[in-house]
Amino acid sequence: MANVVMIQGIGSDVGKSLLVAGLCRAAVNRGLRVAPFKPQNMSNNAAVTADGGEIGRAQALQALACRVPPHTDMNPVLLKPESETGAQVIVQGKRVGTQAARDFGKRKQSLMGPVLESFTRLKEAYDLVIIEGAGSPAEINLRAGDIANMGFAEAAGVPVILTGDINKGGVIAQIVGTQAVLPAEDAAHIKAFIINKFRGDVSLFDDGLRAIEVHTGWPSMGVVPWFFDACRLPAEDAPELTADTGGTLKIAVPLLSRIANFDDFDPLASEPDVNLVMVPPGQTLPADAALVILPGSKSTIADLGFLRLQGWDIDLAAHIRRGGHVLGICAGFQMLGTRIGDPDGIEGAACEVEGLGLLDVQTIMKPEKRVTLTQALEPESGAPISGYEIHLGETTGADCARGWLEVEGATHGAQSANGRIRGCYLHGMFTSDAYRAEFLRGFGANSTLSYDADVDAVLDALAAHLEAHLDIDHILEIAAKA
Incomplete structure (x- = not known):
């Protein structure tokens, strides 16, 4: 059975998807057989898998980072928004209908079965499964029936590493505050934290790291500087779309x-x-x-x-x-x-x-x-x-x-x-x-690009970036203790 670790965030868009992709490639480069997993995703940017289903684009990129074909087990629940209040529901790659957000909230616990089923298959097939959460575990109003963050971590018994985005500001309060609002049994799943998207001299945040460690008792796995080549990888969310790229x-x-x-x-x-x-x-x-x-x-x-x-x-x-x-x-x-x-x-x-x-x-x-x-x-x-x-x-x-x-x-x-x-x-x-x-x-116009090779090179660069700034050995130890 595979070792497992889950990357959760203090909010949306903290860089979880990219971190998981980079960690996947880093682990693969160390000789491990790795698979990504996201219990529940919400995105209209889907990928088609060889087994005839659809998953979130981020999980397809993470599968590429693992050098394995994307599979519907890697994202068993996908929500594709169709309106402000409703979304198409995809379960294990297949459309099962459209539901209003309120109705899905009542139904989501029933999806834990398919989620755990898919997760178990991946654990049996790989050495390491790296899991991506959705949104933030601090959204405790959504905890009942949760399958995306701590609800899944509790059901599957997986350790969690919490990720904060320092670029937005307030990261110390957000990480400490996450621990403060979580029930003790949920907070116990968190074993460490990562600071992401730092700009400038990383040593300037040394005191910040110590403050988070003192307040939470969680060790730091490192501070990840801004990865500028991220724009060369497929984006999952529409707000990330580039407005103007130059050229004739x-x-x-x-x-x-x-x-x-x-x-x-x-x-x-x-x-x-x-x-x-x-x-x-x-x-x-x-x-x-x-x-x-x-x-x-x-x-x-x-x-x-x-x-x-x-x-x-x-x-x-x-x-x-x-x-x-x-x-x-x-x-x-x-x-x-x-x-x-x-x-x-x-x-x-x-x-x-x-x-x-x-x-x-x-x-x-x-x-x-x-x-x-x-x-x-x-x-x-x-x-x-x-x-x-x-x-x-x-x-x-x-x-x-x-x-x-x-x-x-x-x-x-x-x-x-x-x-x-x-x-x-x-x-x-x-x-x-x-x-x-x-x-x-x-x-x-002329084409000078080998696109797939370029994406693969960026994934290798991302893995090297994380190897340089994160304690990958410690992260793998956390996964091994699951």
Whole structure:
């Protein structure tokens, strides 16, 4: 059975996901067989696994850090927000329905069984399992039925290392305060703490470390300086999206309110010749963009309304009149059509709405969700593409006869007669170096990046960074005592 350790945080966005990825790669580089695990995640940026399910993007990156294929056991409960009060619930990779937050709160304890089942399988298959918490254990109002933090730690009997983000300020009070509000039995699971995202001379915080140790009795595992190359790794949360990356080829992506699978754009953002502009609500699409990409969304119909509310439909029309190109991916593809129907009320109330009318296609939402890894081909160049599909809905229409990709010998996607407006359901296409190079060449830009190799190199650099600043030996000792 594997050794185990859980990384929890004093709040969201303290760097837990990145720390777990780095610790995973550090342990793998020491010769251990390692797996990541997150009992419950909330993200619209999902990854497709080889066993035909979906997990949070962060766990897919952590699996890559472990040099193992991502598996649904690594994130058995995934919540994908569809509105301000409800989310699609994914259990062990499969959609089980949509629930309001209040209803999920009543139900979540029933999910402890599948969570522990997945965790046990990983423990039996690996030497070490590194677990990521969610949010903060100090949210004691959520403790009843908890499966994400101390509820899981108690049920599985795992030791916890608490992580604080010093960049936001107040880290001493937050760590000491976490201990103060936790029930004694929960606080007993915490064996140490880590300070993350430090800028400047680390020795200046020596007194701070001693203060935390005196007040809590927990030892420090170290202070991690800011890791500047983190921006070269796929991000899980939309607020982390880069606004403007420089370069000469301007590509604009409107930030929809329920944007999903936005890691589609990470390879483009990494290209020196590309200026990827993520356009926030309230701003117009840049007039000098050569290409506008409509991204995926967790709520196609709602985000189509959001797009119109920003006036982006008007901007798109002007962009096309200027000779610009448009690409729609997944929900963005559905929005480009003439009509979207949701007769079963899958995304909300049953309805039918007009699309943007830029492609002669129509979409009908259906309850069966397509989740699959996909190998495709760009026929004109012969460039192979490795991607994935993850969507509800079926799209048909005249422009589908001009599908511009090939999947399993059949055409995929749709395009306008002049080829300047295209759509498809294939996520992740730009991670394929040969295809991305051909795609950019069509806009007069060069590709100089080997994307997968670059991500792998950053993970090695992250592991070395943590080895230099954390007591990895002590962390592994804590895991061994579980």
